[in-house]
Amino acid sequence: MSKLNKVVAGPVEFHATEGSPYPFSDAVRVGDTIYLSGQIGLGPDGLADGFEAQSRQMMDNVAATLKSMGLGMQHLVKCSVMIADMSKWSRFNDIYITYFEAGRYPARCAMGSNGLALGAELEIDCIAHAPQ
Numbered sequence: 001m002s003k004l005n006k007v008v009a010g011p012v013e014f015h016a017t018e019g020s021p022y023p024f025s026d027a028v029r030v031g032d033t034i035y036l037s038g039q040i041g042l043g044p045d046g047l048a049d050g051f052e053a054q055s056r057q058m059m060d061n062v063a064a065t066l067k068s069m070g071l072g073m074q075h076l077v078k079c080s081v082m083i084a085d086m087s088k089w090s091r092f093n094d095i096y097i098t099y100f101e102a103g104r105y106p107a108r109c110a111m112g113s114n115g116l117a118l119g120a121e122l123e124i125d126c127i128a129h130a131p132q
Contacts (some may be wrong), residue, residue, distance in 0.1 A: 032132060033128070037122045084120075092122060
């Protein structure tokens, strides 16, 4: 992942990828709460090929954003997952659980969605808690 720039505006910190062409921050911190923007399976070479590869790249992107802020997946408290084909939900779950310690999963919702950015098969956005 590219370097994140931090802009502080009062109690709010905006963390955005340096040189990003997109009009949003990768993460915004307000006090002890971090809001992560939606992530898809987009890597340095473009959108990963296939559902499983996109799932892993997407989760790796979440982990990289957290790591750039000195955090880890254990800091996540809520995730929302949008999946273009809900018949693949269990396949995603098989990958998702590998990113967490057993029994320490964030609260989560999953919903069917079409028209995800760049033709992605799924997208996730998350909220993390990290006391300062």
